[in-house]
Amino acid sequence: MYVIYDYNLIKKRLNYEVLKANWNRSIWRYEDLLPISSLKYIPPVQIGWTPLYKAEKLGQEAGIANLYIKDEGRNPSASLKDRASAVVMARALELKEKVVATASTGNAASSLACLTGSSELKTVIFVPETAPQAKVAQLLVFGAVVIMVKGTYDDAFDLCLRACSEYGWYNRSTGYNPFTREGKKTCAFEICEQLEWETPDKVFAPVGDGNIISGIWKGFVEFHRLGIIEKLPQMAAVQAENSNAVKRAFDSGGEIHPVSGNTIADSISVSMPRDGMAALMALRDSKGFAVSVTDQEIIQAIPQIARGSNVFAEPAAAATYAGLKKALKEGKVNANESVVLLITGNGLKDIQSAMKSVSKPFIIKPDINSLKKLLSDNKIM
Numbered sequence: 001m002y003v004i005y006d007y008n009l010i011k012k013r014l015n016y017e018v019l020k021a022n023w024n025r026s027i028w029r030y031e032d033l034l035p036i037s038s039l040k041y042i043p044p045v046q047i048g049w050t051p052l053y054k055a056e057k058l059g060q061e062a063g064i065a066n067l068y069i070k071d072e073g074r075n076p077s078a079s080l081k082d083r084a085s086a087v088v089m090a091r092a093l094e095l096k097e098k099v100v101a102t103a104s105t106g107n108a109a110s111s112l113a114c115l116t117g118s119s120e121l122k123t124v125i126f127v128p129e130t131a132p133q134a135k136v137a138q139l140l141v142f143g144a145v146v147i148m149v150k151g152t153y154d155d156a157f158d159l160c161l162r163a164c165s166e167y168g169w170y171n172r173s174t175g176y177n178p179f180t181r182e183g184k185k186t187c188a189f190e191i192c193e194q195l196e197w198e199t200p201d202k203v204f205a206p207v208g209d210g211n212i213i214s215g216i217w218k219g220f221v222e223f224h225r226l227g228i229i230e231k232l233p234q235m236a237a238v239q240a241e242n243s244n245a246v247k248r249a250f251d252s253g254g255e256i257h258p259v260s261g262n263t264i265a266d267s268i269s270v271s272m273p274r275d276g277m278a279a280l281m282a283l284r285d286s287k288g289f290a291v292s293v294t295d296q297e298i299i300q301a302i303p304q305i306a307r308g309s310n311v312f313a314e315p316a317a318a319a320t321y322a323g324l325k326k327a328l329k330e331g332k333v334n335a336n337e338s339v340v341l342l343i344t345g346n347g348l349k350d351i352q353s354a355m356k357s358v359s360k361p362f363i364i365k366p367d368i369n370s371l372k373k374l375l376s377d378n379k380i381m
């Protein structure tokens, strides 16, 4: 399902001047383009208006003069998913729903749990039992009912769907609920504004189900349709090598078939993408492309991004930089183009994977001689 607005009407109220004068620095500044009738039920924490950094050092290392990092880890639950959960939550409360459920690899769930934490909505979460501990901790702290499924994300998704039809719960699951895309598109609106109404040439998004990339694309298309931007970017989908159903379908021009979905990047570990068709449309319509990267390349990208841009990315988010390097090698990006990497989730969400990307710390006795010996033995400083 695809949400359509009366763009002719919105054009009369929303334009460059109106946006410039708007003091609201959150996704709600785009209220006219969101599927809610008022701001009565929005969560009481700031969603969106995350920083867009020009990553000079990382750009030099990659060989790109204009490289930008959109730091989505700065959202309340530390991922881009907060944009979607906030809209879905407001929508559920407007519809007088009592229970909202979601299947998730981890972030959609932790964001829904976080944003509904102080509301009257009950939240039921289905996650694979392999979900990283930090994400599970978030779920429990915010008071969600957490059901860990002995199986994959795909199994959790099917069970959530069944449970919602059995008990009448409101289903937030990605690729099922059409309003998640509406929240995610606000990230594209912000990129346009933060680049002072210029469109980047390429936007790299990590892809699991395909909802983020299709949401971001919808955002650019809507701003273009309203005459707020003049040009559209090309979308670049980055997938993990064994979780690359969208890339396979895009490259072959055929249908999406399930893959193993096995990757260290838990957020993009998906066998059968639930919003794969929309992801393919975003790639085709934007004349974009897809790349896949190995787990090793993803892990290496975590400290590279951190040291090149000061931002700590979780594995799925770090995949964007690994994907950019691959795309450069494959001639899909030119050095003089402007590129935005969507850093969709914060690295603290999965420190076990981050620790695989770095060496161990030194351990010494608390005295100066031990320190001197350490520094000289290891030729540090």
Ligand SMILES: Cc1ncc(COP(=O)(O)O)c(C=O)c1O
Pocket: 079, 080, 081, 105, 106, 107, 108, 174, 206, 207, 208, 209, 210, 211, 212, 213, 267, 268, 314, 316, 317, 344, 345
């Ligand atoms: C941090 C992060 N990056 C990327 C993705 C992939 O998004 P999608 O499944 O919409 O393709 C997710 C989804 O859980 C995520 O949490």
